[in-house]
Amino acid sequence: MGRDIDGLAQARKNKEFTIDARRYLHQHPELSGVEFETLAYIRANLDFLGISWVEVAEGGILASLGDQGKGKTLLLRADIDALPIQENPRNLTRGRAVISENPGIQHACGHDAHTAMLLTAGKILKEYEQDIPGRVLLMFERGEERGGNLNQILQYIKDQEIHIHGSHAIHVRPGVPAGKIVVIDGPVMAGACGFNITIIGKDGHSSRPDLANNPLDCFSSFYQSLKDIRLRNISPFEHFTLSVGKLNFGEKTNIIARELNFQGSARFFREESGDRFFETFNLLLDNTARAHHCTYTINHQLRGIPVINRDPAVRFSRQGIRKYLGDDYLIDQYDPMMGADDFALIAKLYPSVMIHLGIDNPEKGSGADLHTDIFDLDEEVLHLGVAATIGFVLEFLGDGRG
Numbered sequence: 192m193g194r195d196i197d198g199l200a201q202a203r204k205n206k207e208f209t210i211d212a213r214r215y216l217h218q219h220p221e222l223s224g225v226e227f228e229t230l231a232y233i234r235a236n237l238d239f240l241g242i243s244w245v246e247v248a249e250g251g252i253l254a255s256l257g258d259q260g261k262g263k264t265l266l267l268r269a270d271i272d273a274l275p276i277q278e279n280p281r282n283l284t285r286g287r288a289v290i291s292e293n294p295g296i297q298h299a300c301g302h303d304a305h306t307a308m309l310l311t312a313g314k315i316l317k318e319y320e321q322d323i324p325g326r327v328l329l330m331f332e333r334g335e336e337r338g339g340n341l342n343q344i345l346q347y348i349k350d351q352e353i354h355i356h357g358s359h360a361i362h363v364r365p366g367v368p369a370g371k372i373v374v375i376d377g378p379v380m381a382g383a384c385g386f387n388i389t390i391i392g393k394d395g396h397s398s399r400p401d402l403a404n405n406p407l408d409c410f411s412s413f414y415q416s417l418k419d420i421r422l423r424n425i426s427p428f429e430h431f432t433l434s435v436g437k438l439n440f441g442e443k444t445n446i447i448a449r450e451l452n453f454q455g456s457a458r459f460f461r462e463e464s465g466d467r468f469f470e471t472f473n474l475l476l477d478n479t480a481r482a483h484h485c486t487y488t489i490n491h492q493l494r495g496i497p498v499i500n501r502d503p504a505v506r507f508s509r510q511g512i513r514k515y516l517g518d519d520y521l522i523d524q525y526d527p528m529m530g531a532d533d534f535a536l537i538a539k540l541y542p543s544v545m546i547h548l549g550i551d552n553p554e555k556g557s558g559a560d561l562h563t564d565i566f567d568l569d570e571e572v573l574h575l576g577v578a579a580t581i582g583f584v585l586e587f588l589g590d591g592r593g
Contacts, residue, residue, distance in 0.1 A: 194322045198515035198581035201315045202574040208314065209577060210570045212236070212307035214289045220273030220296045220303070223337035229271050229306075233331050236310055240317050242329070250343030254329040256316050262325030262588055263356035266348075266541065267580060268534060269309035270335035273298045274562060282567035284556035299566040301363035301550075306331060308361055308573055312580040325588040328353070332533075338493065341533050345540070357504045358543040359583050360534045361576045363568050365558045367549030370572040372516075372579055373525045374508050374546050378460035378497045381430070383531035384468055385456045385493035388476065391486045394449035406451040407440055409483035416475045424471050429464055432529065433457045452490075458529050462496045469494060498535040504544035504587070511582020516575060530561060544583070548576045 202209075221229050230252060237244045237254050244254035251271065278290055278297035291297050298304075313329045334340030348355065362380070367373055390410055395403025414435065425431045435455035441448035457468050469492065480487045512521045525547075534545055550568040551558035559565040 194319060196315075196319050196322065196581065196585060198511070198585065199578040201581065202311070202578035205311050205314060205577070206574045209307050209311040209573045212310050213303050213570060213573060216303035216306055217289050217298050218292045220291050220293055220298045222275060222296060223272040223334040223340070226271050226333050230331075230333075233271070233306070233310070237313070240314050242313055242317050247344050247347045249333065250340050250347065251333040252331040253344060253347065254313060254331075255326065256313065256320055256329070257323040257326040259326035261323070264326040264328065264354060265584055265587055266328045266330055266355050266358040266537065267309055267312065267584070268330040268332060268358060268360045268537060269305040270302045270332045271306050272302060272334055272336050274300060274336060276562070276564050279564040282556035282565050283559050284553070287567060288570070297564065297566075299563060300336070300561050301568060302335070304363050304568055304573055304576075305361055308576045308580065311574075311577045312584075315577070315581055316584065323584070323588060327584055328355075335533055338495075338533055341536055345536065355541045357507070357587050358537050358541045359504065359508065359580060360537075360543070360545045361580065362532065362545060362547055363550045364528065364547035365551060365560055365566075367522070367525075367547060367551060369549050369552040369557065369569040370520065370575050371522050371549040372512055372520050372546055372575065373522045373549070374500075374505060374512065374544065375523065375525055375527065376500055376502075376505055378527045379500050379545050379547070380498040380527060380532045380535070381458040381460055381529045382462060382465050382497040382535065383456050383458055383493065383495040384465050385454070385491065385495075386472065386489075387454045387491040388452070389488045389490060390451045390453075390480065391488065392449060392451075392483070395447045397445040397447060400447060403447040404484055405447050406449070406485055409480060409485045410451050410453060412483065413476060413479040416479065417472070420468060420471050424467055425464055429459065429461060430529075431457065431459045431464055433468075458531070460497045460527065465494060465496065495531050495533070496535045496539060498532055498538050498545050500544045501538070501542045504542045504583075507586040508544045508546055508579070508583045511586040512579050514586070515578050515582040520575065546579060548572065548579075
C-alpha cells in the first residue's frame, strides 16, 4: 500500500482543523435547499486542500481522491443541512461553546460535525493520495432533512458510470458515551413513512349537525382503524411505530369546518413493513371516506426505507476501528435508532455501513435528543470519527490486509 497511515495519529494531528470546521458550520447553519454558504465553505476547503470536485445541481458536492485504476472505489457521505429550530444558548447543563448566528436555524442533528469529519478525512487522505490503492469519493449531500436531493447525486453517479464498491457514513448519537463507536449489522436506522392528508366534508352550523358532514367524524373512525394496523397487519416480532403528530380542524366553536388536515408518520426496520403499511393505510382511508360521504386529498406521502448495514462494509469498518483505535472504542451489539436517514438509498445500492459516534458527556452537557434546541455534542471526540473513517478506507481498499 505504500507508506503506512496511522489513522488515529493523523486524526489527532488534525483535531483543531475538525473542531474549527465544525464551529464555523455550527455558527452558520442553513436549511435544506438553501445551503449556499455551506457549499461555498466546502468548495473553498476542497480547493485549498487541492481536492478535485464537481457540484451536482440541487444535489451537493462530489469530490474525488486517488485513482480508480489502482483498485476499488469507495463513497464517503456527509449531510450538510440544518433544521428550523431556535437554538437554546444552553445545552443540558451549561452554556454552549458555540451557537448559531442565524436566528431560527440550528444544527440540531449533527450535520455540522458530519461535514467537518468528512472534510478532515479528505484532508488526511489527500496527504497520502499516492498511497491509496483505489479511489475515494467524498459526498457532501444537500437536503437530507427534507429529502429528495440525494437522488440528483445518485443519478450523476449512474450517468457517469461510476462503480461504487462500498460506502460509509457517520451519524452522531445521543445515548452512547462520548467516543464510543457503534457498528452493528442489519438495520441501523428506521425507515419512515410520512403522510399529510386532508379530509373534505360539508361545513355547517353546530345547531344543525345533521345538515353538515363533519370530517372530524370521518377522521375519528379512520384513526381507530389506523391504530389497529400495528395489531392486525404487522408481525408482533417486528419493530413498528405509528403516530399522528399534527391535526388541524376548525376555528370557531359553533361552526363545523369543511376540511380537516392530519399529518404523521410510521417507523419500521423492514421495507416490506412500510409497503404493507401504506397499502393498508390507503385502503382504510378510501373506505372510511366513502362510508362517511367524504372525499380526501393526499397532499404528501413519503415512502422511506431503513438504513441496512451490510458486509463487507461492516466487517471492514470494525477492522479499521480495532486496528487504529482499539477494541475499547468499538460497540458491535446495540439497538438501532428509530430515526430515519436517506443514506438508506445509498445502502440499498452498495454494500454500506453507517456508524454511530457517541456524544454523551454529562460534564459538558452534551447528549440531548436530536432535533431539540438543547442538542449539543462533545467536539473532543470528533477526531475518533475521522480515524474510524480513515480505518474503513484503508481496510476496504487494502482488502483487509493493511
